[in-house]
Amino acid sequence: MSETKLAPRDQGAPDYTKFLHPVMVDNYGEWDYHERIKPGVLVHVAKSGDKLFTVRAGSPRTMSADTVRIICEIADQHCEGFLRFTTRCNVEFMCREESEVEPLIATIGEKLGWPLGGTGPSVSNIAHTQGWLHCNLPGSDAAGSTKALMDDLIADFTQEDLPNRVHISSSCCQINCASHGDISIIVQHHHAPRIDHNNMQICELPKVVAICPAAAIRPKLVNGKESVEIVEEKCMYCGACHGQCPSMEIRDSETDTLSIWVGGKMSNARSAPTFMKLAVWGIPNTPPRWPEVSEAVKKILSAYKETGKPWERVGEWIDRIGWAKFFELTGFPFTRYHIDDGPEALSTLNRSAMVRL
Amino acid sequence: MGNDAKKMVMNTPMLDELESGPWPSFITDLKKYSEKRPVITQLLNQLNDSYETKWNYWQGKIINCSGYGGGIIARVSDKSDVYPDLANFHTVRVIEPPGWVYSTDALRNIADIAERNGAGIIQLHGMSGDILLLGFDDEGSLQCCEDLMNDGWDIGGSGAAMRTLQCCVGQARCEMACYDTMKTTKHITDTFIEYLHRPEFVYKCKFKLSGCGNDCANAIVRSDLPIIGTWRGPMEIKQSEVAAFIDKKGLDYVIDNVIARCPTNCISLKTATKEIEVDDANCVHCMHCLNVMPKALSPGKDKGVTILVGGHRTLKIGDTMSSVLVPFMKLETDEDLVKLTDFIDEVWEFWNDNGMDHERIGEFIHRIGMGNFLKGCGIEPDPRMIREPRTTSYIKFEELAPSRMEGEREQNPPVWNREPESSETM
Numbered sequence: 001m002s003e004t005k006l007a008p009r010d011q012g013a014p015d016y017t018k019f020l021h022p023v024m025v026d027n028y029g030e031w032d033y034h035e036r037i038k039p040g041v042l043v044h045v046a047k048s049g050d051k052l053f054t055v056r057a058g059s060p061r062t063m064s065a066d067t068v069r070i071i072c073e074i075a076d077q078h079c080e081g082f083l084r085f086t087t088r089c090n091v092e093f094m095c096r097e098e099s100e101v102e103p104l105i106a107t108i109g110e111k112l113g114w115p116l117g118g119t120g121p122s123v124s125n126i127a128h129t130q131g132w133l134h135c136n137l138p139g140s141d142a143a144g145s146t147k148a149l150m151d152d153l154i155a156d157f158t159q160e161d162l163p164n165r166v167h168i169s170s171s172c173c174q175i176n177c178a179s180h181g182d183i184s185i186i187v188q189h190h191h192a193p194r195i196d197h198n199n200m201q202i203c204e205l206p207k208v209v210a211i212c213p214a215a216a217i218r219p220k221l222v223n224g225k226e227s228v229e230i231v232e233e234k235c236m237y238c239g240a241c242h243g244q245c246p247s248m249e250i251r252d253s254e255t256d257t258l259s260i261w262v263g264g265k266m267s268n269a270r271s272a273p274t275f276m277k278l279a280v281w282g283i284p285n286t287p288p289r290w291p292e293v294s295e296a297v298k299k300i301l302s303a304y305k306e307t308g309k310p311w312e313r314v315g316e317w318i319d320r321i322g323w324a325k326f327f328e329l330t331g332f333p334f335t336r337y338h339i340d341d342g343p344e345a346l347s348t349l350n351r352s353a354m355v356r357l
Numbered sequence: 358m359g360n361d362a363k364k365m366v367m368n369t370p371m372l373d374e375l376e377s378g379p380w381p382s383f384i385t386d387l388k389k390y391s392e393k394r395p396v397i398t399q400l401l402n403q404l405n406d407s408y409e410t411k412w413n414y415w416q417g418k419i420i421n422c423s424g425y426g427g428g429i430i431a432r433v434s435d436k437s438d439v440y441p442d443l444a445n446f447h448t449v450r451v452i453e454p455p456g457w458v459y460s461t462d463a464l465r466n467i468a469d470i471a472e473r474n475g476a477g478i479i480q481l482h483g484m485s486g487d488i489l490l491l492g493f494d495d496e497g498s499l500q501c502c503e504d505l506m507n508d509g510w511d512i513g514g515s516g517a518a519m520r521t522l523q524c525c526v527g528q529a530r531c532e533m534a535c536y537d538t539m540k541t542t543k544h545i546t547d548t549f550i551e552y553l554h555r556p557e558f559v560y561k562c563k564f565k566l567s568g569c570g571n572d573c574a575n576a577i578v579r580s581d582l583p584i585i586g587t588w589r590g591p592m593e594i595k596q597s598e599v600a601a602f603i604d605k606k607g608l609d610y611v612i613d614n615v616i617a618r619c620p621t622n623c624i625s626l627k628t629a630t631k632e633i634e635v636d637d638a639n640c641v642h643c644m645h646c647l648n649v650m651p652k653a654l655s656p657g658k659d660k661g662v663t664i665l666v667g668g669h670r671t672l673k674i675g676d677t678m679s680s681v682l683v684p685f686m687k688l689e690t691d692e693d694l695v696k697l698t699d700f701i702d703e704v705w706e707f708w709n710d711n712g713m714d715h716e717r718i719g720e721f722i723h724r725i726g727m728g729n730f731l732k733g734c735g736i737e738p739d740p741r742m743i744r745e746p747r748t749t750s751y752i753k754f755e756e757l758a759p760s761r762m763e764g765e766r767e768q769n770p771p772v773w774n775r776e777p778e779s780s781e782t783m
């Protein structure tokens with residue numbers, strides 16, 4: 001490793017006050033209400049009467065420096081040199097005059113060609129992770145599968161005709177960097193890690209033993225060298241040890257599959273936040289376009305669109321209609337693997353005589 | 358470095374399948390950009406290999422800038438014999454501007470630094486909130502950090518350390534915001550910057566800040582310490598706008614979508630006058646009615662935050678959802694902000710002194726129980742922290758235990774003590 005030049009300079013977070021659109025500066029903390037003008041276009045109205053129009057475009061998240069510069073050009077041309085990004089990796093261009101909105105949209109179309117939407121009751125951009133592009137743990141790709149899935153869901157991004165907003169997330173291992181979503185896609189492993197005893201990194205041994213949630217890893221001498229063994233019956237194929245130690249290889253290109261989870265909700269609106277639950281498992285991991293994932297997600301979305309009531313998020317919709325109906329509407333098989341055996345298992349059973357018949 | 362990369366032919370039949378369709382293609386973008394940074398040809402060829410074999414070719418390693426324990430995520434390729442310029446191809450984690458707001462000058466500066474020192478691939482943004490810059494060799498990573506520092510940016514957030522924070526747009530552009538999420542994010546980042554740079558905790562710790570219960574920053578599930586805006590006392594109601602809303606949408610819509618959807622049934626509708634009345638003491642600030650009628654309803658004047666604790670994703674004990682730690686706290690003045698960070702410091706101290714290696718705060722609470730956690734942190738229990746009181750009858754009531762002889766060790770050693778002998782000092 002080369003000589004380091006850096007001395008610690010604890011500079012902290014950038015001074016955001018210099019990065020705010022002037023209308024934001026003038027009306028900071030003094031906003032009154034907002035309206036959705038059309039999909040992808042919002043107006044926020046301040047108590048002062050000032051307005052700030054926002055045009056939201058779906059970004060691929062991973063971009064070249066040149067594309068970032070194009071984004072800057074657009075913001076210079078129409079937005080007084082300011083812009084922002086959202087939690088779900090959309091880019092937001094803002095302008096103060098309504099008359100600027102259409103020219104802005106035209107420039108975005110011309111220079112970037114990115115779709116506008118993700119506002120109101122629509123499918124927003126997919127929160128996704130590194131995948132094969134740049135992580136050390138993935139069993140699948142994230143940016144590529146996101147691109148393929150958003151191609152298929154484009155109408156749900158550019159229109160606002162779902163019961164409520166839908167957040168999708170896509171993660172390439174069980175660590176699940178993209179977190180919970182109304183619909184969430186995750187890689188699933190199907191056997192215990194295969195240990196590379198020759199490459200065991202001795203320094204990590206105590207850590208790798210400690211990290212196993214199932215206490216399935218034991219130190220063991222193998223061919224006279226310090227290594228570990230796995231108690232297969234205890235192991236639940238989570239891959240936590242693989243995150244700690246590359247010699248605990250859990251991935252398997254032959255057997256890894258994807259599963260889809262539904263009903264995760266972070267917002268407190270109406271009902272308390274919820275974790276996502278297993279909807280369908282055993283979906284093949286099929287690059288480059290993962291058509292089976294698209295098909296399953298579309299089944300969920302079309303059932304939700306047809307039978308969801310306004311403002312119901314996916315999880316709230318299923319709560320109302322019941323899981324039996326969810327499996328009926330989507331056609332996904334309900335199996336014994338859908339019944340939880342984790343820490344919250346007992347509380348997930350129907351502990352009542354209240355049954356839809 | 359990227360510029361010197363050996364010219365190689367782009368051969369990516371699988372990735373080419375990701376170039377059609379309406380959604381923007383990062384493949385098309387990067388292919389074009391490979392003319393400037395030929396190393397990207399190798400990157401995409403390797404990615405294409407992964408698509409063919411369903412196998413990943415990146416390994417991790419450790420690189421640190423001196424004085425920093427976090428900020429660079431080092432990646433080395435298993436295929437560096439075929440793709441020599443991927444031998445070292447690291448990510449730099451940059452602390453993002455709170456709320457992800459940028460001037461074009463600032464964003465161009467990021468693009469220039471990324472391009473000058475490496476492959477020029479930028480992710481806006483990482484799932485931890487930060488700016489991710491991809492594709493630096495060892496030297497390039499350090500030079501990139503140096504350049505970032507010189508231009509006023511900062512890096513950090515990997516290992517057993519505090520992560521970059523993440524917050525919603527808040528008061529900058531949202532009428533729902535009950536506190537200044539951006540300012541608070543900057544305050545927490547700056548106050549605890551040493552914890553972001555140098556891993557010193559038993560494990561990682563994440564903050565996410567949302568201006569209201571809509572939680573646009575995804576705080577409650579995705580952070581150890583979510584800070585969510587709220588208010589106490591009366592909600593602001595513009596009755597004329599309520600009437601206008603009823604006229605526009607009809608009574609049925611309002612009954613079905615506002616009145617009936619309030620989780621605590623605290624809104625009543627006066628059909629004769631087209632007004633609503635809110636039982637403010639029973640409102641849980643879920644935000645639903647405000648979302649439906651943003652013109653008519655606004656958060657009340659006495660604003661503040663609810664602080665929660667313990668959220669994290671599945672590893673190791675399964676998902677934990679954050680739960681209420683401080684039901685309400687004012688967060689308006691600079692003193693309030695200092696009070697907040699002092700409070701966090703106390704919580705951290707207890708966790709770091711007593712948590713086990715690799716134990717997130719939520720896992721720690723799961724092991725020792727919230728009651729013990731509160732005692733350890735010196736926080737008074739409050740019924741708003743729970744959904745319901747306990748149903749388990751096995752309880753160690755310290756106050757009711759028989760008194761002990763002087764000098765004898767405490768009867769009920771706290772559950773979190775791994776070695777009960779040491780409890781005399783507790």
Ligand code: HEM
Nearest residue numbers: 128129130175176177178179243430483484485579670672
């Ligand atoms: C050396 C190992 C690790 C590295 C290099 C690493 C790196 C990263 C990166 C780059 C991201 C951002 C992902 C993206 O935006 O594409 C991320 C996010 C995340 N990581 Fe890790 N990670 C590691 C281990 C872990 C482990 C062991 C866990 C589980 C405890 C974990 C949990 C997460 C979560 C939950 C997120 C999402 C963050 C959020 O919601 O704020 N990571 N990590």
Ligand code: SF4
Nearest residue numbers: 129130135138173177
């Ligand atoms: S989900 Fe897993 S494989 Fe994907 S980026 Fe996160 S840690 Fe890496």
Ligand code: SF4
Nearest residue numbers: 212235236238239241
């Ligand atoms: S995969 Fe999970 S359960 Fe199995 S040994 Fe590794 S850490 Fe333990």
Ligand code: SF4
Nearest residue numbers: 525531534568569573
């Ligand atoms: S969390 Fe609340 S305050 Fe923040 S952007 Fe979302 S709605 Fe606005």
Ligand code: SF4
Nearest residue numbers: 619640641643644646
């Ligand atoms: S904010 Fe939620 S709890 Fe409060 S009145 Fe509105 S709907 Fe009811």
